Amino acid sequence: MIEWNEQHLMLQDAVRKFVDTEIKPNLEELEHGDTPPYDVLRKMVRTFGIDAMQRMRFEKQIAREKALAASGDGAVAASEPPRKAVEGDGDTMGPALQLIPIIELCRYCPGMVTAMGVSAGLTSAAILSKGTIRQKEKWALPLLTLEKIGSWAITEPGSGSDAFGSMQSSAKRRGDGYVLNGSKTFITNGPYADTIVFICKLDEGNEPRERKILHFVLDRGMPGLVQSKPLRKMGMHSSPTGQLFLEDVFVERERLLGESEDAAGRGGRAGAKATFSMERSGVAAMALGIVSQCLELCTEYARTRVQFGRPIGEFQLIQAKLAKMEVARMNLQNLVFRQIELSAHGKGMSMAEASACKLYSAGAAVEVALEAVQLFGGNGYMAEYQVEQLARDAKVLQIYGGTDEIQISQIARSLLSH
């Protein structure tokens, strides 16, 4: 893929119109008020038939899994092509259509993409990759259609980058179920989530380092579960972030993802890491939206803002900023094209490649957005001008989904291990 095709542009156009009429007029409320983003997101998902498409895809996958389960792995696997081969026909439509709304929304409201991505992306993906068929039907589908809002909770006050090492949250067996305890912080959608994937360690009285990692699905309102109010933060105001407190929350075994403590490979550390990897790949599209918008706003401003008797675009120092922004935009676009192409062929990025991609994208978004503030001068520092918001929003891309430092160490580890 070297450029957007006619259908891609058609969707881009339609989403832009939607953003113009539904989001731009409400931006003030979404960014500085107490309006959660979910109603607008639901409207978008319905308007573009994304919910119907998600449901169709989900039903197909579940039907395949059921057939597979019913006939014992071998027979069906041989007669029916696996999911990857069905999807990997080189058609870029599917993956492109998923990324285009992300890019377009990020031009105005990266927070909404964060809220949507964690719910319909991360949380549902965790259930889809680790859950039983019954768990997927019960919890993943309503997340994919945004009917329900989801949170994926791993971070704790004492454990961030070292997510597993210092994790305190625990599960203890009781009767046929488990008792959960712990607190989580910085949890996207935490204040409003209907469905929470809670990650903790199985406490069997053994060494914390040796404990198994388990994923549980919680519902809003369960006894012992408290969801905090949104935390105040630097940016991404349209994405509510909060804390979760669990005090002796009793759960049946049916809430343990995979319904087995040994869903090895699928669950546990590997499962959580796979989720990290997917979280990282969305960042290029987000950065592309932020950078494209900054570039457009800056180009216009450079043309029209006059100082020393001429448009500031005539000063070479301003030109250098614009040129650098364009270079970043092209790089990000190429990364997004590569992701689409890989996905169209049923492939994905390796962990190290996804890390490199996230590291570059987040850095580019932050650099461009801060330069955009600079180019706008005093106006750039004022909330009235959009670059001020984009600069605050961009910063978190270097922190969540694994900090820059963690990406760097993972890239280096992969390079040095060969």
Added chain:
Amino acid sequence: MKILVPIKRVPDPQTNIAVKPDGSGIVTDNVKFVINPFCEIALEEALRVKEQQGGAEVVLVSIGPKVTQEQLRTGLAMGADRAMLVVAEEELDPATAATVLKKIVEAESPDLVLAGKQSIDDDANQVGQILASSLDWPQATFASKVEFSADKKEVTVTREVDGGLEQVAFALPGIVTTDLRLNEPRYASLPGIMKARKKELKEVPLADYGVAGAAKVKTHKMAPPPKRSAGRKVETVQELVGLLHTEAKLI
């Protein structure tokens, strides 16, 4: 029921238009083109009729340069069933466009032609009317509401006229042109965009319609409207009244 919807490719009304220095037309480089907003409203209405009645077919037709495919594909993605493009690189005047459409109507025999009341580029507001008279079909222009009788043989149209609303009814086939407040067009949806790839988009050269050199109206020169001069602040009401009297000559 078969509904024919003619649509036109026009510059996006949101973009700033610049006139070429020689006055021969507008600068089209880097200008976004869209479906004429009134045509889009006509298409939306046709799609709603289709959804309400079930079994209706919505056929799009456009006369314009080859790139008009983009707008027709968008229309197909919104939900039209098939599309036809009469490829014409030069601009046609309203009467010539209506002549081409007449031949298409005769070949397709739709029950209803739903068109925009005018296109926002030349604002002629003529094609629907000329088409109706050349076919000798009933017409209702500036529709703000379109309703069908139970047997689908008759249509009642509410029209926006000076000073109020007017209702007219006629037996199909006929022509309705749409006003701004009839509906709010939908967005092309993801499934719609996917499906549109497989829908028919037929191209026919303008030469097939034998209208070469038929245009009676030619654009001689375009000029941008004069720039609005800056406003002025007045100190008192008396001063304002005085200026309205002596300068603006309004009172």
